[in-house]
Amino acid sequence: MPTTIPLVSVIIPCYNYGCFLAEAIESVLGQSYSNKEIIVVDDGSTDTTREVASHYPEVIYVYQENLGLSAARNTGIRESQGEYLIFLDADDWLLPDAITINTQHLQQQPKAAFVAGSHAFIYDNSTRIERIIPIAENPYQTLLAQGNYIAMIAAVMFARWVFQEFVYDCSLTSCEDYDLYLKITKSYPVVQHQQQIANYRIHSAAMSTKIPTMLASALSVLSKQKEALQSKEEQQAYRTGTRFWNNYYCGLLHYSLVCKPTPYSKEALFFLLSKSPSLGFNYAAHLTYRTLQRTVKNNLVSLGKQLLRQAGILQKSAPGIGEVARGSFKQLSPFSNEFGYDRGGPIDRYYIELFLQKAAGSIQGRVLEIVDNEYTSKYGKGKVAQSDILDIESDNSKATFIGDLSAAPQIPDNTFDCLIITQTLHLIYDFKSALQTCYRILKPGGVLLLTVPGLSPIDKGKCQNIWYWSFSAQALHRLMTEIFAAGSFEVNSFGNVSVASAFLYGMGLPEVSPSELNYYDPQFQVINAVKAVKHSSLA
Known part of the structure; x- marks a missing residue:
């Protein structure tokens, strides 16, 4: 039927x-x-x-x-x-x-x-x-x-x-x-x-006008579950959720008030002081500093700098000692420990996907990716004949190969047209052996697309104890010279001091402007990437 x-x-x-x-x-x-x-x-x-x-x-x-x-x-x-x-x-x-x-x-x-x-x-x-x-x-x-x-x-x-x-x-x-x-x-x-x-x-939209109402609504919805909680785990989750909603919306409000050109709001200040006193006092201090800064700038400093520039003496200068306005960065803990996933998406993913998008023409034929095939599907549409997944965990039902990339004899030689190895190499202690495996299992003419962290927070979750390395562009160049010596490769690098600071503090991608993202300073490498091609003959 x-x-x-x-x-x-x-x-x-x-x-x-x-x-x-x-x-x-x-x-x-x-x-x-x-x-x-x-x-x-x-x-x-x-x-x-x-x-x-x-x-x-x-x-x-x-x-x-x-x-x-x-x-x-x-x-x-x-x-x-x-x-x-x-x-x-x-x-x-x-x-x-x-x-x-x-x-x-x-x-x-x-x-x-x-x-x-x-x-x-x-x-x-x-x-x-x-x-x-x-x-x-x-x-x-x-x-x-x-x-x-x-x-x-x-x-x-x-x-x-x-x-x-x-x-x-x-x-x-x-x-x-x-x-x-x-x-x-x-x-x-x-x-x-x-x-x-x-x-x-x-x-x-004017976020600061909506957040108090949104928080009240979220807490009201959550409170309706209180009488139905049946276990200690559910009761603990409920208490955690109350703190989560307060921290989430107060954090959003504080960001919109301090990090954007938002007018002073007495209602927002009182709201923060009542829900999150530390953020409320921070906002009050920010207002005080901003007022003093504006007064000074509009009088002595702006006039002095204008005269120096007109005279050709002052071209470009950093703030003097004690003049740096640290704002929200003046705290010892990040805004988020989730790599920015809870603030609109990770900053480093922008660079990873930019790199893969430019290299999408190489994602074809038989492709191997780690843990899942998200990028294979996204950038290899219509060109991929077979998609394989490698995972070290045996409970991944989608994996076609189980094993450690640094020791994977079960994967045959000269098999894949493309390998997508994103944000994985730093979790492998013997990373050289992992790269040698990549070279071995690529077909002649096959392409390795590799991304690694440069400047990055360390995961506080399950990867914390296996987060071994960070890689500079110079280190990748040496590694590729050794392992892909008979082939060809190019190293790409992304980041600058502003983006690195935002990433380390857990800010999300929407909080960083495109002009910031697209400026590169080799002194602050957030993500480094390699496109390497295996030599075309097996001799």
Whole structure:
């Protein structure tokens, strides 16, 4: 008998986002999955939402008076017919295989309430930062302790039976997704994977005006779980989560006030003093310093420097001793210990992906990557005949080879057209043997694409005890000369003092400007990379 293809309902609530709506609808129409319906719920819009929706005969258009996002989604549930449901905000969009990927996961695990994949942040300047969802062993406890790690609602597909028991809480004006995730994972299993499903549009906005409300909403949602906690682990996760939300939103507010040209806000100062006194006092000190600095600069210093420059005496100068404004960097601990994943994405990943993008023409034929094949899939589309994965851990079901790269006799000689070895060599004590293995298993003419840390924090997680090395561009040049002597190679290096400082403090990629990222100073190498080609003859 032919396999039934379940109907998938994509519900798009829209309130005055007509300017984005067409892109959202077309991302659904362009899906590789065929059996779908699109329901646009117009939540009392006064813009072009109705007109945009009417251009698409495939769309089921539903109008309601403005009742809020939660009510609009609940309306979409009632109007839908699908076995599976997706909620796509009108300013976001799905990737072409999103429905196919998530449907396959739910069909394989029919008892799961929902499946959640990964997504990317798209900023106003078109910067794209991929966010890889962590795979939590206990999703409920992780949501308690670490907040809404699942995050983007469009990367989630729900089984319809879920909404016989749960609906969106219409009393919430934010964090309604977090509330729903907590309720569901408390009682039912869910599926998680790390494939990219959707793009999340980040709008520029006055963050300082929204954060107090967002924090209050997050803590309110979390507090609703307090009476239902059943174990010491859940109680501890709850306490950790309360601290997490305070630290997260106070950190965001402090950053927006101190690191951006934001006007003084008495309300923000009082909020920080009440929720995070250390950040509140830091902001107060920053305001005092900024006022004094402006006074001095507008009088004596600016006039003196102007006269010296006019006389040709002063061309470029560093701040004098005692004049350096350290701001947020004047603390002994980083802003984040997660390499920037919790602040929009790691800075070093920008350089890694820039390097791989430029070398994408070499990612073809049979390709081997470490732990997963994310970069093989991303940069080798249409060119890769076979994708292999090497992992030292035997529980990686996707790995085609298990073993240590420094001693891998089970991998045959002259096998691969391309090796993608990113951020791995520093975790191997005998790194020379690992590079010799790379040379051995490459086909003649095959290409090694290698990235290594230069200036970097050390992982505080499972890699802490095996983080052995950092590599300069000069060290890589010597190594490649020894191992790829008969072939050819080029060494690329990225970074500068500003980027290195931001990376060490745990700042995220959106917090660093493109002009900073693209300036290179060889004295501060954050990431170094090698493209090496094995000699074309076996003689």
